[in-house]
Amino acid sequence: MKKPLIVGITxxxxxxxxxxxxxxxxLGVPVxxxxxxxxxxxxxxESLKAQITSAFGAESYKEGLLxxxxxxxxxxxxxxxxxxxxxxxxxxxxxxxxxxLGQHAHVPYVMKEAALLIxxxxxxxxxxxxxxxxxxxVRVKRVLQRDPHRSExxxxxxxxxxxxxxxxxxxCDVVIENDGxxxxxxxxxxxxxxxxxxxxx
Numbered sequence: 367m368k369k370p371l372i373v374g375i376t377x378x379x380x381x382x383x384x385x386x387x388x389x390x391x392x393l394g395v396p397v398x399x400x401x402x403x404x405x406x407x408x409x410x411x412e413s414l415k416a417q418i419t420s421a422f423g424a425e426s427y428k429e430g431l432l433x434x435x436x437x438x439x440x441x442x443x444x445x446x447x448x449x450x451x452x453x454x455x456x457x458x459x460x461x462x463x464x465x466x467l468g469q470h471a472h473v474p475y476v477m478k479e480a481a482l483l484i485x486x487x488x489x490x491x492x493x494x495x496x497x498x499x500x501x502x503x504v505r506v507k508r509v510l511q512r513d514p515h516r517s518e519x520x521x522x523x524x525x526x527x528x529x530x531x532x533x534x535x536x537x538c539d540v541v542i543e544n545d546g547x548x549x550x551x552x553x554x555x556x557x558x559x560x561x562x563x564x565x566x567x
Contacts, residue, residue, distance in 0.1 A: 371475035371565050372467070372491065376483040377498035378528050379521065380505030380512075382544040386498050387479050389554050396470045400480035400488075403466075404459045408432045414458045421450055456486045474565035484537055485529055494561070497538035499531055500545045 375397075377383040387397045407414050409432050418426050418437075425436050441448040463478060470476050475493075483489050500508075502525065509521045535541060540557060544550055 370467070370470060370473050371493040371561060373475055373477045373494045373496060373561065374483050374489050374492035375477050375479050375496045375498065376481065376489075376534065376538075377500075377544075378505060378531060379481065379524050380507075380509040381498045381500050382508065383479060383481075383498040386496075386542060386544065386550070386554065387477060389551065390477055390558070393555075393558050394473075395475065395477055395558070396473060397477045397479055398463055398466050400459055400463065400478060400483070403462050404455055405432075407458050407462060408455065411458060414455065417454045418451070421454060422447075452482075452486065456488075459486075460488065475561045481528070484534055489537060493564075494540065495538045496540045496542060496557075497531070497534050498542045498544050499535075500543070504545055 375383055375387060384399075387399070391397050408418065409415075409430075415427065418432075422437060422440055426433055428436075437451070441451055467476065478488070478492070480486065480488065483492075483495075489495050502522075505525070506518055506521050509516060510518065513521075542550055542553060
């Protein structure tokens with residue numbers, strides 16, 4: 367049986383990649399949100415929970431749920447701790463995606479959405495890679511509206527820890543400029559048609 371094409375979609379915080387994914391979903395394309403699945407697994411996968419507790423201590427969980435504030439304090443500005451956490455969670459998320467992919471073997475293509483798709487090395491398994499981008503000022507404004515509990519400083523700190531967009535552009539096949547001024551719907555529809563054609567090739 368022919369497998370679906372796997373299209374990765376990534377972008378920094380506030381780029382609007384989730385909005386782009388919703389448009390693809392409205393066209394009938396299954397989308398796996400790796401970041402949401404990671405949060406789910408960290409709360410519900412007993413093996414993963416045990417590994418995190420072993421690596422970062424019993425305080426990693428409070429009443430059975432991930433103590434995000436505690437973990438964030440540990441990994442913030444400590445690259446080796448963040449790398450350890452990623453080395454524990456990324457394989458579990460990758461395995462979860464493979465199971466999900468098996469449930470969508472009948473479709474022309476699927477999308478995997480992840481902020482750290484390239485950083486995690488998952489882009490190497492994609493048939494196509496899309497980067498969603500927007501100017502920093504636009505991204506900051508979007509996140510401030512979405513997450514009023516965050517400060518501008520916090521958002522910019524997150525941006526600085528993510529791979530620079532110019533580096534991501536070199537690895538991506540398609541760039542969608544999502545600055546709020548340029549029309550994106552036609553570009554998505556054209557891309558959808560190309561991917562459907564490619565899946566039949």
